[in-house]
Amino acid sequence: MARAASTRRKAATTLIAWTVGLLIFFPIFWTVLTSFKPEAQAIAMPPRLWNFDWTLENYTAVQERSNYFRHFWNSVIISVGSTLIGLIIAIPAAWSMAFVPGRGTRNILMWMLSTKMLPAVGVLVPIYLLARDTGLLDSRILLVGVLTMINLPIIVWMLYTYFREIPGEILEAARMDGATLRSEILYVLTPMAVPGIASTLLLNVILAWNEAFWTLNLTAARSAPLTAFIASYSSPEGLFYAKLSAASTMAIAPILILGWFSQKQLVRGLTFGAVK
Amino acid sequence: MNRTMRALLGATALCAAGGIASAQENVTLTIATVNNGDMIRMQGLTQDFTAQHPNITLEWVTLEENVLRQRVTTDIATQGGQYDILTIGNYEVPIWAAQNWLVPLNDMPESFEPDDLLEPVADALSVDGTLYASPFYAESAMVMYRTDLAEAASVTIPDSPTWTDIRTAAEAMTDQANGVYGICLRGKAGWGENMAFLTAMANSYGARWFDMEWNPQFDSPEWTEAATDYVDMMTQFGPPGASNNGFNENLSLFQQGQCGIWIDATVAASFVTNPTDSTVADSVGFAQFPNKEGVDNHGNWLWTWSLAIPASSQNQDAAKEFIAWATSRGYSELVAQEQGWAAAPPGTRRSLYDSAEYQEAAPFAAMTLTAIESANTSQSSVQETPYSGGQFVAIPEFQGIGTAVGQQFSAALAGQGDVQQALNNAQQLTQREISRAGYPK
Numbered sequence: 106m107a108r109a110a111s112t113r114r115k116a117a118t119t120l121i122a123w124t125v126g127l128l129i130f131f132p133i134f135w136t137v138l139t140s141f142k143p144e145a146q147a148i149a150m151p152p153r154l155w156n157f158d159w160t161l162e163n164y165t166a167v168q169e170r171s172n173y174f175r176h177f178w179n180s181v182i183i184s185v186g187s188t189l190i191g192l193i194i195a196i197p198a199a200w201s202m203a204f205v206p207g208r209g210t211r212n213i214l215m216w217m218l219s220t221k222m223l224p225a226v227g228v229l230v231p232i233y234l235l236a237r238d239t240g241l242l243d244s245r246i247l248l249v250g251v252l253t254m255i256n257l258p259i260i261v262w263m264l265y266t267y268f269r270e271i272p273g274e275i276l277e278a279a280r281m282d283g284a285t286l287r288s289e290i291l292y293v294l295t296p297m298a299v300p301g302i303a304s305t306l307l308l309n310v311i312l313a314w315n316e317a318f319w320t321l322n323l324t325a326a327r328s329a330p331l332t333a334f335i336a337s338y339s340s341p342e343g344l345f346y347a348k349l350s351a352a353s354t355m356a357i358a359p360i361l362i363l364g365w366f367s368q369k370q371l372v373r374g375l376t377f378g379a380v381k
Numbered sequence: 382m383n384r385t386m387r388a389l390l391g392a393t394a395l396c397a398a399g400g401i402a403s404a405q406e407n408v409t410l411t412i413a414t415v416n417n418g419d420m421i422r423m424q425g426l427t428q429d430f431t432a433q434h435p436n437i438t439l440e441w442v443t444l445e446e447n448v449l450r451q452r453v454t455t456d457i458a459t460q461g462g463q464y465d466i467l468t469i470g471n472y473e474v475p476i477w478a479a480q481n482w483l484v485p486l487n488d489m490p491e492s493f494e495p496d497d498l499l500e501p502v503a504d505a506l507s508v509d510g511t512l513y514a515s516p517f518y519a520e521s522a523m524v525m526y527r528t529d530l531a532e533a534a535s536v537t538i539p540d541s542p543t544w545t546d547i548r549t550a551a552e553a554m555t556d557q558a559n560g561v562y563g564i565c566l567r568g569k570a571g572w573g574e575n576m577a578f579l580t581a582m583a584n585s586y587g588a589r590w591f592d593m594e595w596n597p598q599f600d601s602p603e604w605t606e607a608a609t610d611y612v613d614m615m616t617q618f619g620p621p622g623a624s625n626n627g628f629n630e631n632l633s634l635f636q637q638g639q640c641g642i643w644i645d646a647t648v649a650a651s652f653v654t655n656p657t658d659s660t661v662a663d664s665v666g667f668a669q670f671p672n673k674e675g676v677d678n679h680g681n682w683l684w685t686w687s688l689a690i691p692a693s694s695q696n697q698d699a700a701k702e703f704i705a706w707a708t709s710r711g712y713s714e715l716v717a718q719e720q721g722w723a724a725a726p727p728g729t730r731r732s733l734y735d736s737a738e739y740q741e742a743a744p745f746a747a748m749t750l751t752a753i754e755s756a757n758t759s760q761s762s763v764q765e766t767p768y769s770g771g772q773f774v775a776i777p778e779f780q781g782i783g784t785a786v787g788q789q790f791s792a793a794l795a796g797q798g799d800v801q802q803a804l805n806n807a808q809q810l811t812q813r814e815i816s817r818a819g820y821p822k
Contacts, residue, residue: 145658148633150620170421230459237461321448322455325463326411326440339445340416341573342628342648344658 133357139350140164147346163351171334173355180330180359182245183320184313187252188306191260194253196302199264200290204273214265217258225255225318236323243325251323252313259312260305267301268294303370307363314360331356408699409438413453414468415446415686418652419518419726422716423707429715430706437699446573453691457482462693465700469514471505471685471758472773478513484690484697486512486704493705497730499750502685505758514689515708519728520648521752522581522682522772523745524668527661530554530561530641538642540748541669541679544585544610547642551618554641563618565640566611569627570791572783577772578645579790580761580783581680583607585672589762590774590811595820597811599786599804606673608800612793624795636660644670646684647752650745651723667748669755678763681771683756685728728753778818785810 138154139147146157167173202210232251233242241247271294279293295302317332324333335356338349364371414420420443427439442464444452449468456463457477469477477483489495495503495512499519506514524547526538534553538546551563567578580590588603598604615623618641620634628645632652635643636659643649656662670680688708690700706712710732713725722742725733727749733739734750743749758771768774773783786807793803815821 145633145636148630149637150634150639170424229455233455233459233461237459242461242463321444322452325413325442329442333442333444336445336448337416337443339448340629341446342646343417343652344629344632345416346629 133361136350136357137354139347140354142347142350144344144347147344147350163347164355166348167338167351167355171337171352173334176329176331176334176356177359179245179324179328180314180332180356183248183252183328183330184310186245186249187256187313188260188309190249190253191257191309192264192302192306195257195260195264195305196295197290198261199268200294202261202265203268203271204276214262217261221258229322233323242323243327243329245328247323248320248328248330251319252316255316255319256309256312260309263305263308264298264301267298267305271297300370300373303367304373307367307371311360311364407436407438408696409440410465410696410699410703411440411442411463412466412468412688412703413442413444413449413464415449416443417686420468420686422720422724423517423712423726426712426715426719430703433706434699434702437703439703457691457693460693462691462695464691465694465696466703467689467691468517468686469689470687471514471683472770472775472779474506474514474687474689475508475769475775476777477689478508478511482692483513484692484694484700486515486690486701489515489701490705492709492711494710494730497710497732499729499731499753501683501753501756501758502729505683505685506687514687515704516685516687516729517708518648518726519683519685519753520646521684521728521749521756522578522645522670522680523647523650523748523752524642524644524671525635525650525653526550526642526666526668527554527638527640527664528666529661529664531666538666538668542671543674544671545674547644547671548610548614551614551642555618560639561641562620562634562639563641564614565620565626565631565634565643566615566623567627567631567645568615568619568623568791568794569625569630570784570787571627572773572780572787574627574787575791576783576787577682577684579608579611579787580774581670581682581772582611584761584771585670585676585678585680586610587673587676587678587763589764589766591767591815591820593765593767594822595767595815597808597815599808599811605800605804608790608793608804611790612800615794624791646682647745647749648727650749651727651743654744655723665744667745669748669751676763679752679755681756681758681761683753683758683771776818776820778814782811782814785814 140163141159141161142153142157143160143162146153202214236242236247275297276289276293279289284293315332320330320332321336324330335349335352338345338352424441431437431439453464453467453469455461457467474483493515498516502516502519503512506512506516524538524542531538531550531554534550536550536553538550547564553563555561555563567575569575583604586603586607588601588607589598592598620626620639626634628649631640631643631645632649634640635653638661650667653659653665654662670682672679688704690697690704694700708729710730713730713733716725717738722736722739725739727733727743734746740746756771759769760766761771768776773779789803789806792798793800
């Protein structure tokens, strides 16, 4: 009786999980499918699931018109660069907050998080003027800097949460053995927090890869990443849906592949310390 | 030759070399543009320009219209200098020219031929008689309808129909059982989406956005009648989910044979008559934008995507060379030679409409010209207005106000509240925003 109830519960849970998974995946599936449709059939009503003329012409058109690899490299440099610099700043910051908390630590953490609530457009003009005056408009250095600052609160918070799960006694033991602060962070803390650091790195690379407001507003021709590549195929006056889908598929493919191969680390890192 | 003489000769040679180098100085022009068929075609033909100007390199920044607008507005307002050429519409040109953000185009190369530009289009891009942007293509609005369906339903749409004619024809053509809807109009909320259409429709009913003291006029009988007829026609004879339909959705419906009548931008005519994309290409008729009986107004819709030079550009001379090439009569001829006359950018030059080849290749040419020539953007309503602009009000605040009002009418079309409620809300929010902006006297 109890086994039957347990099986029923498992079946229900599996069904719900699959339903949620499919719902989340559906927009990506539909984008990929649309990228293989001729433009005239891309937004046909009723929508066509299989009965359309499969074609690769959209991918050919996108390749002919745009320099995909230039946008791709800009995305790689901006997302990986901003995440690595963010980690270099955030690891010592999170260490101090987790292991040497002061009276204001909690307030600082909350304040850092609150900066995420500021609408980005509110600081667009000041940042644009700073970039103009320093000659950094349309440069990858600017975007690396801006995205580092934007994602820093999330990186600090994630690392702080992971570091809190590591017993302070281990670090104390290292200090007793004569470890300097640098050695303590580099050789004791960091190796123990590798799953957490890896998932923070992956998540922030994904966030920086997908960031569209700053990457669209601070770039022109030279440093535009894949977000600008996608935006160049959207049009309110003219049918470009199939080409837009092809461009979107090409833009999300690298990050989907990265996510697929690192899903174990992602899940491990995200659930690190969730259940004691 | 003594040392002084040699030094003088050397200096002269250096100066001459410097002069040549300066004449041939390499320039990179960064061009911000929108993604549409004509612009993409131009990007594909720029080899012709770079062959004539080997020292000029072109860098393109192509973005979706609203993203582009936000992007170039930030750059030009802060004098960022990121772009040498901007693709902007006749909504931005008078506002930005008044701020001295644009370079006047009064000393263009000879090939530019400003006198060949269609007058309403040139006027819409000029301030105090000075041209600040050169039109790449222009559009008004007109009726596109299925001649086969009209014939089968025994209705006739005259060249200059009234809204009663349109309603009668839409009713007769509707065959919902077979997925044919009598009329397709924009319903998606946005100042450039449903409000472009509704503002033109209201103009043709004799309505206006503001009186001369900047008081909103949504409580006027003209607006009530226009909005009621719009929602009523669309509810009875329009496609399902019309409140989500913009230009592209209606284009797709019409091309698939699901619309009897579509009233929208004239640029759509080349899409619906292109047999590669449209299943109804050989049975499309055209008529002027309708008017209400007794009101001498056909909407006054006029939009032009045009090329302008921001004052912050460091390469203004090279930019003028490019604009002269891209918007000249010669460019139309180049397109015709490479891709046929029907692909020439419409609506900007008299010479294009004088061309017998173009008239033959583009069955919509005459009606497009009629629509553009009848558009009066300095006086868009039969009543006096304190603003200019045809299907929009040319004030900086209109983007926000127009979209908010558009949401009210889109909601009414979706059945969330009635027309009167939408008009009341539109009146209140417009009153509030225009007062905040300090317009009422």
